Every structure is written in structure tokens, then in C-alpha cells.
Amino acid sequence: MAHIALYRTWRPQSFQDMVGQRHIVQTLQNSLREGRFSHAYLFNGPRGTGKTSAAKILAKAVNCLNGPGIEPCNQCDACVRITEGAVMDVVEIDAASNRGVEEIRDIRDKVKYAPTEVRQKVYIIDEVHMLTTEAFNALLKTLEEPPAHVMFILATTEPHKLPATIISRCQRFDFRRVALEEQVERLRQVCREEHIEIEEDALSFIGRLSDGGMRDALSLLDQIIAFSGGCVTYDDVLSITGGMASDQFERLVTAVQNSDVGAALKLVDDFMQEGKSADKCMESLIYYFRDLLMVKMVPGSQAVTERILDIKRFAEVAQRFSSDALISMIDTLNYYQTEMKYSVQPQTLLEVALMKLCSGSSQAGASSAQTQGGSASNAAAPERQDGLIGQLMNRIQKLEEQLTQVLKQGVAPSGNAPASGSSRTSAPAPVVTRKSIEKLDGYLKGKDDPAIRTVLQQWGQVLGRVKELKITVHAWLVDGEPVSINDGNLLVAFKSAMHRETTEKPANRQLIEQVMAELLGQPYRLVTVMLKDWKAAADQSKPVDEPKEEFKLVPEDTQSADGSVKEEWISEAIQLFGEDLVKIKED
Template identity: 40%
Template sequence: MAYQALYRVWRPQNFHEVVGQKIVTQTLKNSIVTNQISHAYLFSGPRGTGKTSCAKIFAKAINCLNSDNGEPCNHCEICKAINENRLTDIIEIDAASNNGVDEIRDIRDKVKYPPTQAKYKVYIIDEVHMLSTGAFNALLKTLEEPPAHVVFILATTEVQKILPTIISRTQHFSFRRISPPDISEQLVKILDQKKISYDEKAITVISRAADGGMRDALSILDQVLSFGNDHVSLENALEVTGDANDAQLDQYLTAVLQNQVTPALTQINDLFTNGSSADRLLEGVIELLRDLLLQKNDASTLATISFRQLSPQLVEAASELSSSQLYTMIDIANEIQLQLKNSAHSDLFLEVMTVKLSNVVNQKAPAAANTQEVEHLQQEVDQLKATIQQLQQTGVSQPQHKATTTSTPHRSAEVKVNRQQVYAVLASATKESLTAVRDVWPDLLSKLTPAKRAMMKVSEPVAASPESIVVAFTYEFTLRTATTDQDLQDALKSELNSLMNNQANIILVQKDQWPKLRKDYIATLHQAQPVSDESEPQDPTASAKPQTPKIVDEATKLFGDQIVKVESN
């Protein structure tokens, strides 16, 4: 006999075998016991949660000759015929490939004929949301008043695409995602019956990767078994799912929280290079940050919902972080995950996330400084209150204590750009120089340390002359860090010298500021153009030889002589 996938072999044949849908199965069983069978049902929910399986079990149960408490016996002739897919009274239709008006009209014409063997003729329409609008309209009348011997069961993963007029004519059952503990329990049951050994952590990894779908869990388990010679090991489960080892993720986030950027970047790059999925890595980071947030605010809840164990080192590293910082870090990881879906450079986004998370950790020092300033101001206010109270009591016109003059609390200054340096570069910048710098830029970045390379990946050269280069940063916080990192600037200058054999200075700006800087420079050139003296005699042939304005020469030198026409749509 040919090999069958686990999800086919272990498809439930009774309601009590359905995993994680107790409310749905109990309600269906009660309707059978009390003989309150509706003419149409709608089963909706995520993939692999048991919708089609429950539809088949329900079709068996309402036609079973020996039904027991709403469950099919699976031994009578009707049950056997349904299990073997040879009962013509149970009709399964895939709406993805039979979604036209003609197919639904064919159903409408045939429902009037009574069943041949069973008590009810059951139509199971899978992925019903794929029906066209015309097909839905053709189904409406039949769905509202079908013959007494017909039951419709519609199944869908996208209930929002079903017409409200269809939903209102059915009993709607919503299937939930199956919890990881329920999936793990079922996987262990299957492996025990097959007498296959397994690692408990491997089962946890598979249950987590299944994302609430039992069919997906069984498919992953099938792959792991094929990959590992009938043994479910943690290493094989991580390899198949693209997940990261909990210990490795723990080490990565501990390094981030301890502001050890270089080890964190090395760790995340190793995980990605060794085959871990970037999306799974981000999910793991978000789960760990959530767990740390719960550990700080509600440790009892953490014990009931988390599968990951927080190491003492990670908990200690996060102890000095505030809840707001953890919220910010979760937002950063979530934003990176959304951006990742539209990009092919997964490693870059992981590195940027690492730097951003470290930047949040660095915000602890300014917060502490602000707290000290507030306390200092509060002391001065208390001193002033005491002095005023004393003056009111004694009637002395001159204060005995002079209040200390206070200054406005120090705020982190914005990164200022030296316009004269930028203008000096633009004055002698050429397109050829910029092209030469951009050609060697990837090689330059590859020579930097992982931490400095991650910081510089969000930057690019935007102007260059033989003496200087202007580099624009996408993010202000990265620019601020680079501006204060003398080692980084020395490394950039040294590596650039080795690649291009020059001693060019490097000027750092923010990318959003760069268009305005160029515009202001061109404006200064325009203002500096000398006005011709009208009293001097004009050369009569001057009109025949137009002179190129200096501002045009400068712009051509910077951006090239190609004319680009921009048309609005």
C-alpha cells in the first residue's frame, strides 16, 4: 500500500477525536440527539482546524444507523460507505474549481431528488468564499428553502467574503485556532502509538510553528520524521521549521539588553546564516519581549501562556528596563516584521532591529539624568517655599536665603550640520567622484566590525569631491551615534584611504536634511552671481553667444548633464 501522509491517516472519524473544538462538536452532537438538524451550516475558521473533518463526521452521524449520543458508529453500512467515499448521497464540492453559476444551478436541479441510501443528502461545499457573485445568488433560494431531505454544509477560511444574505440563512460555527498544548498532546499520542521516540522540546517547536493548525502540525511532523530516521529530535525540528533554538535566542536578547551590540549582531547573523527563518526569529524575539513584560507586571499569567523558559541572565538583564521601554522594543520588532514581508534583504532588517533595540536600552541613562534634574528642581522649590513661609512669619523684607538660579533642564541637542563644510564639498563635487565612492562603498562596509557595519548599512554617499565625502543617514538616532563614535569615523577614513588612496574627510548628515542643504547651496550661488554694469558698453555679438550661468555649471557638475522631464499623472 502506498504511503499516506499523517494528516490523512489521523483524520478524526468521531466528534471526540476532533482536537481543540469542544464547543462546536458538543453543539453538533446535541442537535443530533434532540433531532434539531438545520438545513444549512457554515463552518469558518483558520486552515487545518477541523472544518471539513467535522462536516464529514456530521454527515455520518445524521445518517448513521446506530448513532450513539450523537456520535457515528463507523461500523454500519452507511458509515463504512461514507468512510470509503462511495456513498453518492454525500457530495463534496471544491468551490475553488467549481465556482461558476452553471455548477450551482446543477446542484439546484438535483437537490429535489431524494437520497438513494441515506436519510439525508448532504452537500459539503469547501472554500465556499471562492464562489462568484452569480453563483452565490443562484444558491440563495435553494439554501433558504431546500427539501427536507437535504443538508448544506459550507466551509470557508475567509468568512468576510461570504455574502451576508448567505450567512443569515445558515447556522454559523466559528472554529478556533488549536492551542499549542492541545497540538502537543495529539502529536505525543500519535508518536506513542507509532512507537517513535521524540524530544519534548521538538514537539514544542512543531506545535508553535503550526500556528494553530493541526494539519500543519502533522505535515511538519511528517517532514521531521523523514528527515531524522524515525526520531523526532530538536535539531531536526528546528531545521524543518526554520525556528531558532530557545537558548540561542535567549543569548541574543541578553546581549542586546546588556548593550553588547557586536555579540548580538554576530549571534543573529549566525542564526540567519544557519537557516533560521527571519520571520520566525522575529516572532521569537517578540515572544521573549512579551514574556519579559509579563514577568515584570504579571508573573502568574506568564506561567500559563508561555512555552519559552526565561533564563536568569535574561531576567536580570531586563530588570533595569521599564515597561515602556519593553513596549517600545516590541513595537520596533513588530514594525520590522511588517517591513520584512516586502523585502528580500532579511539580514539587513535583523541587523537594523538589533541596533534599534540597543538604542532603546541606551535610553536608560538620559532617563536617569532627567530624574536627577527633577529631584534637584523639587529641592529648590521646597527651599523657596520654606523661605517664603519664613518671610511671611517674620515680616522681613529681604530674604535670608537667596534661591539658586535654575536653568532649563538639559535636553539632548539635535545633530547640527556644519553647512560650510557641506557647501565646500558641493563647490568641488563631481558626479565621477560620487560614482567612484559608491563603487567601493560595499567593500568598505565589509571591512567594518559587525556593529559598525549594521549602523552604516542605513547610510549612503550622496556627494563627493577629491577632498571630502558627504554621507546621509536614514535615521536620526543612527546619525547621532555615528557622529559621536570617533572610532567609526577613523575606521571609515582609514578603509576609504586604502581602497581609493586618498585622505578624504567624511561629513555626516541626515537623509531628510540633504535635499534642503542642496537647495540652500544652489540659492547661495544664485545670490552670489555678479550683476552686470549697465553703464558699460555691451558687445553687440553677446546675444549670439549666450553664456551658461554659473549656477547651471555647478548643478551640472554635481548631478550630470542629463535632462530629466518629470510628468505628473
């Protein structure tokens, strides 16, 4: 017999088998006990938490030949056939692939007919948020006043996409993520019934990786059993999932605290040699620092005890850092994790992030010493350092504001600053100096290059591809236009200084150059200029105007046979109408 996946084998067949949804089970059982079940239900919550399973159990409970009762018997013909999906009156519809108005109209036309096999017609619409607006409108009236023999059960992971008119016509049940303790207990039961030996740490790690989804936990367990056989260890789980043990992170954190860049990079290289991915390492590292912060700030929280196996060991590591230092590290890692999504070298970004953490570890250590009660001078040192940093940041901000103002006035950034004691009021400078023209000289010669015309024809494709990869970069780049090519450099002129500056950031420039190499057929280096500067340079590079030749309209006279002179238009009139009809009058 073919192997059946664990999540299908262990799918709940009764309310008592459901894991972690006690508030929903109790409400539905009370309704069944009193015969007060509704005509429409909305089950919403994260994936793998039991929404569709609860819908099928409810369909069996209302149609059980030994009921209706608080539990289906799972033995009568109705329960068995509903479990097998062989009852025509219990219909399960996937709204993701049947989202049109025609499918819903078909349901609307059939609900009026009485059930033929069981006492209650049940329509289970999974992923109902995928229905179109027209389909929702077609469902609306039927959902509000269906026949007495019909029950609708809508299931979705995104209830916010449903119209309020649909939600208001249903009894809503919010499914929650399954608690780690309940997940571990169910996994332990599955392993016991399947005759699988597994370590407790492995069970807990599988539960944490599933993020509250029981189906995900069972699927992951099934995969690990296929790898390990009848005996599953914690190391097996780490190997198959790409995870990393906490002691590896502890060594990495120690290297960061000691500013030991070499040791940190060596650990990263070891991770890569073991087959770990850079993005997975970054994600796990962020979670590790998050756990350290939680242990430090809320040591007794349930969120801490569910995720961390050895609280005491984490607490010892957390004492090495201040809360502010941990928050700063998480911010740094989060920034590089975002950039990693669009980088062709994710490992490099991971290494850069760790080097940045190592360079800032001295400040973290000082803050930690202050937290642990150092001397008065040591306690004041971070404050003085913070004050100095604040002053520097203020000065940088003022300089940026002054530079922006200068650029708005059209003054070249390379202009000399006024000497001390000179007048503050300066005459308006020219928009483009001769020096800047010389810098653009090669581009001015290349503005008529056939290659730039090819780039302009494909620029729309470049913008479209950039938008697919990172829409924010597209928002900045769309302000510019290619104007010239010179020595493998593509010059793009921008109307806005802010758009130009943002486009020139290393990560954004790398993405744009990658797309240009992909679509233009050869690599180009992105060079930028302000559009007004480019136009001014182009105007100043033109040669001095030569005296223009004056053009005058001089009528050509024609001479008739008798020697008289006739203008050309008179001759044309005579040719068209003949001499007998044309009369010439002198003004």
C-alpha cells in the first residue's frame, strides 16, 4: 500500500481530535447539543490550524445517522461516506480555482433542491477570499436567506479581503496558532503510534519551526522520518531543516562581543560549507538576538519559554549586552536581510552585517558595563559618547541641508567655499562651469551614438524589470532618462536631486546595473547627472553662431511672346484657364 502523508493520516475526524482550538470546539458542540447551529459559518485563521477539518467534522455531526450530536460517530454510512468525499450533498469547493460568478450562480441555482442522501446540504468553500466581486454579489442573497436544509461554511486565511456584507451574515470563528506545548504533545503521540523514537529537543524544534501550524509540523516530521528512519535525533532535524544549534550562535555572539571579525567570518564560512544558506542564517540570527532581548527584558514571558529550550544559558549570554545594543543589532541585521533579497551575493551581505556588529561591539560592551554597575566614570563614558555622536549627527544634517539649498540655487557642488571673513552674500553662480563641461565632454560627444538610441528603445523594459525586482528603486529611477553613453558608462539625467541621490546608493545602483546588463546585452556602469546641468552643458558646448544667411522670396518673372514680363503665377493662371479668360489689371 502506498504511503499516505502523516498530515492526512492524522487529520482530525472528530472534535476531540482537534488540537489547540478548544474555544471553537466548545462553541460548536454546545450549538449541536441544543440544535441551534447556524446556516452560515466563517472559519478564519493561519494555515494548518484545522479550519477545513473542523468544517468536515461539523458536516458529519449534523448529518450523522446516530445524531445530530456533539460528535460524529464516524461509523454510520453517512459519516463514512462524508469522510471519503462520496456524498453529493456535502460539497467542498476550492474558491482559488472556482472563483468566477458562474460557479457561484450554479450553487445558487442548486441550493433550492432538497438533499437526496443526508438530512443537511453543506457547502464548504475553502479560500473564499479568492472569489471575485461579482461572485460575492451572487452569493450574498443566498447566504443571507438560504433554504432550511442548507449550511454554508466559508474558510479563509485572509478575512480582511471579504466584504463586510458577507462577514455580517456568518458566525465568525477565529482559529489560533497552536501552542507549542500542544503541538509537541500531538507530535509525541504520532511518533508513539508510528513506532518512531525521537528526542524531546527534536520535537520542540519541529514545533517552533512550524510557527503554530499543526499541518506544517506533521509535514516536517514526515520529511525528517524519511531522512532518519525509525530514530530521529536533534542533529537530524537541524541537518534536514538547515537550522543551526544554539551553541553555534553562542560562539558567533562571542566573536561579535570580542570584535573578533576573523572568528565571525570563519563561522560563516563553516555554515556555508555545511550547506546552510545565507538568508536562512540571517533569519536564524535575528531570531537568536530576539530571544536574547526577550530573555533580558521579559524573562518570565510565555513567548520566551515556548521558543527557548535552555533559558538559563540564554540568560547568561544576554547579560553580556545591554537592551539598546541588542535592539541596534536587530535593526542592523533586519536592514541587511531586506537588502539580501535583491542581492546576487547574499553571503557577502551576511559577512558585512557581522563585521558591522563587530565594529559596534565596544559600545555594546560599555553599555553592558553600565548596566552591571560599573564605576561612575565608566557609566558616564557611554553618555559622553552618545552626546558626541548626537552633535556629529546634527552637524551632518545641517551640512546636508546647506548642500541641498546650494544645489537648488544651481551652484556647482565643486565650487570653492567663501573664505572666513568674506561677505556672506554671494552673486548667483553660473549653472555649469567650464570644469563641469570638461567632465561631460566625452558624454556630449557620445549623445548621438547609435548605442544610446538602442538603450532608449529598451529603457521601458529596463524600468519594468526593475519594478518587478524592487518597486521602490523603480520609483526613483523613473525620474531619470538616458542621455549619453561614453566608455561603457550610461549617463542618466534626473530632474530631482533626491531621486538622483537615492538611485546612486550602492544597493540600488547594483540592482539597476544588473538589470541593464541582463536586458541591454552588455554591462553598463550607471552614471548620473542633473537634467538642468546636462542641458546647460549641451548649450554651452555648441559653436558660436555664424552669420545667418537671409532667405527672401524672389518671384521669378517670365517673359511672354510679345516681350512683356509676366509673373510666374500669372503664367500658371493662363495655362489653367487660357488667355481669353484671364484679364490682368495693374495696381
